[in-house]
Amino acid sequence: MKRLSSIAEWRAFAQRVRDEGGRVGLVPTMGALHEGHLSLVERARANGDVVILTSFVNPRQFSDQADLAKYPRSPESDAELARVAGVSALVSPALAEMWPDFPAATHTTVSVARLGDVLEGVGRPGHFDGVASVVAKLFAITGPCRAYFGEKDFQQVVVVRQMVRDLAFDVEVVACPTRRDETGLALSSRNVRLSGAGRERATALSRSLRAAREASGPASARRAAMAAVLAEAGVDVAYAEVVDETTLEPLADARRGRGRAVVAGVVDGVRLIDNAEIDLNEPGG
Numbered sequence: 681m682k683r684l685s686s687i688a689e690w691r692a693f694a695q696r697v698r699d700e701g702g703r704v705g706l707v708p709t710m711g712a713l714h715e716g717h718l719s720l721v722e723r724a725r726a727n728g729d730v731v732i733l734t735s736f737v738n739p740r741q742f743s744d745q746a747d748l749a750k751y752p753r754s755p756e757s758d759a760e761l762a763r764v765a766g767v768s769a770l771v772s773p774a775l776a777e778m779w780p781d782f783p784a785a786t787h788t789t790v791s792v793a794r795l796g797d798v799l800e801g802v803g804r805p806g807h808f809d810g811v812a813s814v815v816a817k818l819f820a821i822t823g824p825c826r827a828y829f830g831e832k833d834f835q836q837v838v839v840v841r842q843m844v845r846d847l848a849f850d851v852e853v854v855a856c857p858t859r860r861d862e863t864g865l866a867l868s869s870r871n872v873r874l875s876g877a878g879r880e881r882a883t884a885l886s887r888s889l890r891a892a893r894e895a896s897g898p899a900s901a902r903r904a905a906m907a908a909v910l911a912e913a914g915v916d917v918a919y920a921e922v923v924d925e926t927t928l929e930p931l932a933d934a935r936r937g938r939g940r941a942v943v944a945g946v947v948d949g950v951r952l953i954d955n956a957e958i959d960l961n962e963p964g965g
């Protein structure tokens with residue numbers, strides 16, 4: 681496995697893969713790797729891609745600088761996990777390369793209209809502009825590729841797909857299912873900050889999604905089922921919604937077909953998110 685840090689080496693590596701007839705599989709991460717990240721690598725390898733995994737904690741997507749400071753970092757164990765998983769190039773670019781002017785406000789931003797203002801965007805203004813901007817830069821450097829994202833961050837997948845369509849990146853976005861632990865808790869780098877009791881309480885997020893799937897009736901009944909589980913567990917809820925999978929707008933009760941149950945809450949001061957597909961034709965769907 682190559683370890684790269686400069687944009688020039690990274691660009692050249694990706695170009696060489698294509699020149700040799702290979703396909704690049706890009707796996708963008710913020711490091712602190714866990715099985716969820718590695719499942720994206722596995723999927724890329726199963727598709728026959730040569731995997732470039734990027735590890736960059738992007739300050740422009742943190743509206744809360746304290747949250748940025750607390751973000752877990754484990755570069756050495758990341759390198760070992762990436763190597764064992766079959767990553768071909770681990771790219772850890774320096775902040776000075778990615779955002780040479782940071783923290784100055786003089787920079788070019790991808791602005792995400794509407795999709796970036798709802799759900800996660802409500803409490804985190806500018807978050808999705810920061811995400812879209814850094815992902816655009818990763819795509820611009822890497823060039824034509826498949827890019828793997830986790831459905832765990834469902835809104836991120838929707839935002840990136842829209843950006844690829846709007847800005848015509850030569851990138852195929854592949855969304856991969858959420859990896860969970862044995863209690864149903866979605867794996868997240870932030871979980872290391874949960875106490876034992878917090879971990880237990882955090883399972884209410886995935887349990888609320890199951891309740892939404894199992895409830896019969898329209899979107900409002902599914903929402904109520906989620907709210908009940910979260911209230912009982914004492915989770916500080918940011919939102920628990922049933923939304924359209926492409927517009928992220930709340931679904932009306934007349935709506936049938938597929939929707940997405942999405943939930944966010946704070947446990948032990950850690951903000952957690954989760955989501956699941958639901959079928960509004962079917963009770964228990």
Ligand code: AMP
Nearest residue numbers: 708709710716829830832833858859867
């Ligand atoms: P992050 O390092 O948290 O920015 O995540 C990097 C990528 O890994 C994103 O595409 C995430 O959606 C994905 N990811 C994070 N956690 C999981 C998980 N539990 N299952 C699947 N993918 C995940």
